[in-house]
């Protein structure tokens with residue numbers, strides 16, 4: 001094809017756009033990747049999960065992308081890509097703080113929940129320093145033959161029956177690019193939403209939060225600040241650390257080089273109580289550090305290396321995710337909240353799905369079939385709803401740490417069941433399995449039902465928090481391969497392969513099949529180094 005036309009134009013070169021561009025180029029598609037900025041560039045959305053890394057491994061195996069396999073576990077990353085900055089993430093750590101009081105170390109009765117996502121550091125998840133990781137994926141896309149054009153300002157998209165004409169400028173010169181298919185990977189900037197007038201469906205998302213965030217150097221660890229906490233399944237700070245507060249919650253992600261990415265997600269009431277607004281970032285940040293002394297102890301002496309920024313609302317949601325000649329990636333379609341780090345895993349799942357959709361079309365139409373696009377769009381919409389129900393439930397439970405910790409078991413049971421199942425019984429269409437329990441008759445209804453119950457508790461129509469915890473434990477039982485919701489654990493959950501062996505029947509496997517699969521879970525299978 002000539003320089004001003006291509007088969008697939010992808011708008012936006014975050015990791016998702018670049019990886020999809022590369023996957024399609026490997027398949028022999030003629031792909032142009034358009035980016036309005038330049039790499040390396042700062043971005044947030046950094047913490048991966050086992051499901052994200054499973055997607056990376058599947059992409060690696062299917063398309064021969066060795067780096068994706070290496071970047072899917074902390075140990076392999078260090079061995080092969082030490083030049084790309086990252087942080088060790090052993091699991092999810094939660095603490096509940098109260099105003100004007102240091103975090104209360106009450107030993108095993110502390111308001112503290114740790115859920116390990118990996119049995120040891122070598123196979124652990126990571127936080128991605130997005131400036132490095134996204135740049136890496138762009139370079140790899142170029143290496144695979146993608147025509148990458150940065151500093152592109154697109155001003156128009158005319159869609160017709162046989163594709164689209166994108167117009168604007170590239171490095172200051174006029175640009176007109178014909179594409180047979182357009183993928184919008186522009187994230188919340190919503191390129192196609194603006195160009196095609198795709199309606200907002202924000203009313204489907206009940207979560208509302210604002211964001212105050214930055215990157216810092218010299219953040220002190222909780223272990224330093226609260227000595228004497230009982231040992232957990234991993235060192236508390238090498239995790240996605242969540243600080244629950246009255247006004248919402250804070251994430252804190254530590255990179256191996258000592259930099260920390262952190263941000264407060266504030267509920268509308270929390271933001272209003274602090275007088276949060278544009279131009280108020282520094283004042284609100286200081287007010288929160290002062291109000292919560294242990295968080296203040298962690299961040300008080302830290303140096304801001306990326307200036308604080310305030311975003312009044314982080315949620316967006318569109319009414320449609322696909323059309324005849326276009327598709328949105330998840331972050332262009334919807335975003336709920338960073339709680340439970342769903343974004344990277346969900347985006348990689350979409351890269352897999354579109355990769356498969358183009359594979360099916362490679363020998364024929366060379367654009368995905370209408371029914372495949374419809375399936376893609378329907379799955380994405382159902383999953384966006386599910387993420388919102390789960391996150392809304394978490395917010396509804398935050399006032400009581402017991403309720404929050406009980407509700408969190410829904411998330412951990414759902415993702416651990418999916419992870420173990422996908423690792424032990426790899427199936428060709430794992431990419432199409434529903435995210436966060438969508439399509440699973442046991443798991444799918446739970447976040448919605450939990451939200452209903454929590455709202456009743458919040459409103460005082462129901463007062464029995466213990467009954468909620470019992471309901472969660474009972475509801476997840478048919479999928480609880482990780483020994484979750486067990487009071488004997490005192491909210492400190494390791495990866496317990498003995499429990500998995502005992503509960504083999506939940507996965508439809510016998511004990512011997514689990515034993516055979518254990519190296520895959522421990523990261524000691526061939527090819528894991």
Ligand SMILES: Cc1cc2nc3c(=O)[nH]c(=O)nc-3n(C[C@H](O)[C@H](O)[C@H](O)COP(=O)(O)OP(=O)(O)OC[C@H]3O[C@@H](n4cnc5c(N)ncnc54)[C@H](O)[C@@H]3O)c2cc1C
Nearest residue numbers: 012014015016036045046047186187189331338341343344
């Ligand atoms: C506060 C916060 C914390 C988060 N934390 C996590 C987390 O811990 N874990 C997790 O899994 N997810 C997290 N997420 C979600 C995560 O950020 C997204 O899932 C992820 O960034 C999606 O990547 P992407 O490549 O699709 O899009 P993006 O990273 O948004 O990249 C979009 C790219 O498109 C470019 N672009 C935009 N408009 C145009 C245009 N008109 N023309 C050309 N280029 C354009 C941009 O410059 C950018 O390079 C978080 C999100 C937020 C808001």
